[in-house]
Amino acid sequence: MIIHLVAGGPTNLLPHLQAYDGEDVCWVGVDRGVLALLDAGIMPKRAFGDFDSIDEQELQQLKNKLPHIDIWPAEKDQTDTDIALDWALEQKATKIRLFGVTGGRLDHLFGNVQLLFKGKDGQIELIDRQNVVTLYRSGEHTVKNEGNYSYISFIPMTPIRALTLRGFKYPLNAHDIPLGSTLCVSNELIHHFGTFSFTEGILMMIRSKDEK
Numbered sequence: 001m002i003i004h005l006v007a008g009g010p011t012n013l014l015p016h017l018q019a020y021d022g023e024d025v026c027w028v029g030v031d032r033g034v035l036a037l038l039d040a041g042i043m044p045k046r047a048f049g050d051f052d053s054i055d056e057q058e059l060q061q062l063k064n065k066l067p068h069i070d071i072w073p074a075e076k077d078q079t080d081t082d083i084a085l086d087w088a089l090e091q092k093a094t095k096i097r098l099f100g101v102t103g104g105r106l107d108h109l110f111g112n113v114q115l116l117f118k119g120k121d122g123q124i125e126l127i128d129r130q131n132v133v134t135l136y137r138s139g140e141h142t143v144k145n146e147g148n149y150s151y152i153s154f155i156p157m158t159p160i161r162a163l164t165l166r167g168f169k170y171p172l173n174a175h176d177i178p179l180g181s182t183l184c185v186s187n188e189l190i191h192h193f194g195t196f197s198f199t200e201g202i203l204m205m206i207r208s209k210d211e212k
Helices: 033-039 056-065 080-090 106-118
Strands: 002-006 025-030 046-049 069-071 095-099 124-127 131-144 151-156 160-166 172-177 193-208
Touching: 002 033, 002 080, 025 033, 025 080, 033 056, 046 080, 080 095, 080 106, 106 124, 106 131, 106 193, 151 160
Parallel strands: 002 025, 002 095, 025 046, 046 069, 095 124
Antiparallel strands: 124 131, 131 193, 151 193, 160 172, 160 193
């Protein structure tokens, strides 16, 4: 099963959500993200949040429309997106995509990036109009050339030992990457697929495209 979580970030940064729909997809709204889903013509199967960003009339309409809505107190130890993600992980989803989690407040953005640590390699994706962000632990991983996302960057979340890039415009061979390095920003694939491997650390991969 694939679970898509749509949070309440700026809607102008959302990709076309219908393009990610499918029979094996479960849509979940997070706080104001429920409204973004309904505006896109998608009925979420569940909704989570304190819903402090919508008024009482909107909340009552959601209660009448949605099959499952979990309302949490505004004062709690997790963000709404974190709560929804924990539920998605409990469902043993093979892929979890987070939408509406970029833009606006930087504390929300960095908090949402931290949520990627909860998943297995590449299991959780953070997606907006121009970017797909995933995390990987040590080992060898394959990345396909998907055309739209021309640029691939690797950001060290911890010191990285022996990073090797094959099939890339700028290859590397067993190169150590310290925290704070920008060496692996804005690379590109030169074949249908490439590989990246490292022996120690946690690496963020960001696939990006320019705004047209």
